[in-house]
Amino acid sequence: MAVSRALLLLAQALSLAVAEMALLTMDPPWSVIFQGESVTLRCQGPPVHKQQPTAWYHNGKLLEHTETNTYRIQNARYKQNGRYECQSPGSTSSNSVTLSVSYDLLILQVPSHAVFEGELLQMQCRGWKVGSLAAVRFYRDGADITKPYTSAMQLSIPQAKAHHSGRYHCSADMHSYLSLKRRESQGLYISIKELFTSPVLNVASSAEPLEGSPLNLSCITQLSPYRPHTVLWYLFYGNSTVLQGPVTSSEYQVPAVGLMDTGFYSCAVRTESSNVQKWSPRVPITIKRVPISGVSLEVWPQEGQVMEGHRLVLHCSVATGTGSISFSWHREGSAEVLGRDSRYEIPSTQQSDNGQYYCMASNGDSPARSLKVQVTVVGVSSPFCSRVRALLLLAALGTLMLGAVVVHVLTAGSRAPKGTKQQTLMEPFAPGGDV
Numbered sequence: 103m104a105v106s107r108a109l110l111l112l113a114q115a116l117s118l119a120v121a122e123m124a125l126l127t128m129d130p131p132w133s134v135i136f137q138g139e140s141v142t143l144r145c146q147g148p149p150v151h152k153q154q155p156t157a158w159y160h161n162g163k164l165l166e167h168t169e170t171n172t173y174r175i176q177n178a179r180y181k182q183n184g185r186y187e188c189q190s191p192g193s194t195s196s197n198s199v200t201l202s203v204s205y206d207l208l209i210l211q212v213p214s215h216a217v218f219e220g221e222l223l224q225m226q227c228r229g230w231k232v233g234s235l236a237a238v239r240f241y242r243d244g245a246d247i248t249k250p251y252t253s254a255m256q257l258s259i260p261q262a263k264a265h266h267s268g269r270y271h272c273s274a275d276m277h278s279y280l281s282l283k284r285r286e287s288q289g290l291y292i293s294i295k296e297l298f299t300s301p302v303l304n305v306a307s308s309a310e311p312l313e314g315s316p317l318n319l320s321c322i323t324q325l326s327p328y329r330p331h332t333v334l335w336y337l338f339y340g341n342s343t344v345l346q347g348p349v350t351s352s353e354y355q356v357p358a359v360g361l362m363d364t365g366f367y368s369c370a371v372r373t374e375s376s377n378v379q380k381w382s383p384r385v386p387i388t389i390k391r392v393p394i395s396g397v398s399l400e401v402w403p404q405e406g407q408v409m410e411g412h413r414l415v416l417h418c419s420v421a422t423g424t425g426s427i428s429f430s431w432h433r434e435g436s437a438e439v440l441g442r443d444s445r446y447e448i449p450s451t452q453q454s455d456n457g458q459y460y461c462m463a464s465n466g467d468s469p470a471r472s473l474k475v476q477v478t479v480v481g482v483s484s485p486f487c488s489r490v491r492a493l494l495l496l497a498a499l500g501t502l503m504l505g506a507v508v509v510h511v512l513t514a515g516s517r518a519p520k521g522t523k524q525q526t527l528m529e530p531f532a533p534g535g536d537v
Contacts, residue, residue: 122148123327124196126188132211134202134290135178136230141201143173147190154191161185178203197328206230210272210287218329219297220378223262227255227272227287235274236282242268261377267294298334299324301371301382310388313424317356321369321382333374341365348372361425364389391465396421399461399472406477414448414479418461418472425465434458434474451479 124147135141145156155167161184165173171190175182183203188196199214212225229235239248240257247257255274259266271289275282306318321336337347338354340363346354347370356363367387372379400417408414418429431440434457440446448455458474 122193122330124188124190124193125328126186126196126199126215128199128201128214131213131215132226133200133214134204134209134211136209136228137179137203137205138177140174140176140178143175143186143188143199145171145173145188145190145196147171147193147196156191157189159187159189159195175201180205204288206288207276208235208272208274208285208287210270210290212270212290212292216295216328217262217292218295218326219263220261220373220375223259223266223292223294225257225270225272225292227257227274229274229276231277234277236276238272238274240270240272242266242270262294264294264296267292295326295328297326297329297332297373297378298371298380300380301369303367303369303382303385305367305385305387309385310390311359313360313389313391314358317359317363317387319354319367319369321352321354321371323352323371323380335372335374337370337372339368339370359389361389361391363387391467392422392424393467394420394423394427394463394465394470397461397463397470397472399459399475401459401475401477406475408451408477408479410452410479410481411450414451414455414477416446416459416461416475418444418446418463420463420470423463423465427463427465430462432460432462434460453479453481455479 124145127144127146129142129144143158145158153169155169156171156173157167158165158173160182165186171188173188178201180203183201185198185200187198190196197216201214207230209228210225211228213223217223225240227235227238227240235255238255239246241247257272269289269291271287273284273286276285277283301321301323304320304322306320307315311317319338321338323334325332325334333350334352335348335350336352337349338345354369364387366384368382368384370379370381397418397420400419402415402417403412406414416431418431420427428442429444430442431446432438433440436457440459446459446461456477456479458476460472460474462469462471464470
C-alpha cells in the first residue's frame with residue numbers, strides 16, 4: 103500500500119513537471135540582426151536531477167539536440183531566418199521566437215520575446231556601419247513618437263500598455279561617401295500581450311440573495327501561461343468602497359447579508375507593483391427579504407358562527423418572513439379594504455356582515471394571502487334563534503313553577519297546629535284523614 107502511494111505521488115509530481123512550459127530567450131534580445139552577426143538561444147525549463155539533452159526546432163522541424171540549454175548561431179545568414187522553439191527536459195515545447203537576418207543598411211531592432219503589459223518595451227535603430235547615424239526618429243503607425251521616449255538611438259517605454267501595440271519603424275540620416283542620406287527601416291509590428299484578462303465578478307448563488315443568507319463573490323481572471331509566476335492581488339468593492347484587499351485571494355464572502363448590503367459590486371486585479379491594474383464591470387446585487395409564507399387566519403367564535411349583535415374577532419399571522427410585515431383585511435366580492443392590522447374586529451355583527459373573509463400579508467415584496475373563512479351571522483328571526491328562545495322560555499317557566507311549589511309547601515308547614523304531624527310532599531294522605 104505504501105509503495106503504491108509513493109508511486110502515485112511520484113507520477114503526480116512528474117505530470118506537474120511535464121506540464122510546465124519551457125522559456126526561450128535570445129541574447130542579444132533582438133528579433134532583427136545584420137548578416138554575419140551572432141546570437142545565442144537559451145532554453146529555460148524546470149530543474150531536473152539528471153542532465154538530459156535539449157531539443158531545438160527551426161520552422162517546426164528538429165534542428166538538433168544539445169547537451170546544454172544554449173544554441174549558438176554564428177555568422178548569421180538568410181537561411182537562418184524563421185521561427186525557433188526548444189524543449190528542455192521535463193517541460194513542454196517553449197514559446198516561439200522569430201529571427202530575421204537583414205541585408206538592409208538601416209534596421210529597427212525590437213524584442214524577440216513577447217512583451218507583456220507593465221513590462222519594459224525597448225527598441226533601437228541601427229545602421230550597417232557603427233556611428234553612421236544622425237537625427238534618428240521613431241514612428242508608430244506613421245506618427246512620430248521620438249519624444250519623450252528616446253535617448254540617442256534607443257526608444258524605451260518603461261511600462262507598456264495595450265495601446266502601445268502598433269507598427270514601428272525608424273528613420274535616420276546616414277553618411278554615404280561625402281553626403282548624408284535620409285533612410286527608413288522596415289516596419290515591424292509589435293503586439294503588447296495581455297498579462298491577465300479583464301476580471302469578471304461572479305456571484306456564486308444569485309444576484310438577488312435573501313436577507314440573512316451568505317453572499318459569495320469571486321473575481322475571475324486568467325493569467326497568461328507565459329508568466330505563470332506572476333502574483334496577482336485582488337480588491338473587492340461595494341458601492342465604490344473597498345470591502346477587502348489588496349489580498350491574494352480571489353474570493354470574498356459576506357456571512358449574512360442585510361438590506362443595507364444592496365448596491366453595485368465590482369473587483370479589481372493588479373500586479374504587486376500596481377503597474378498593471380484592471381477593473382471588472384459593476385454588478386448590481388439586490389438583497390431580498392425572506393418572502394411571506396404560511397399566512398393563517400383564526401376566528402372567534404370558532405367556526406365563524408356568531409349571534410347577531412355579538413362580537414366577531416379575526417386574527418392573521420405568518421409562519422415565515424422578514425422585515426416589517428403589513429396586513430390587510432378583505433371580504434370576498436368587495437374591493438374595500440376592511441382593516442390594516444393583524445387583528446380585525448366587528449363589535450356588533452349584523453346580517454350584512456355575512457360572507458367569506460381573508461387576510462393578506464406583505465413585507466414589501468409579493469403579498470401572500472390566507473385561506474378564506476366563512477362568517478355566518480345568526481339573526482334573531484332565524485329558526486335557530488326561535489328554537490333557542492323557546493327552549494329558554496320553557497326552562498324559565500319550569501323554574502318559576504318549581505319555585506312556587508316549594509314556597510307553598512314551606513308556607514303550609516309553618517301554619518300547622520302543634521302536635522300535628524306535618525306531611526311531606528313525598529307522603530300520601532291517609533284515607534279518611536283530615537285535610
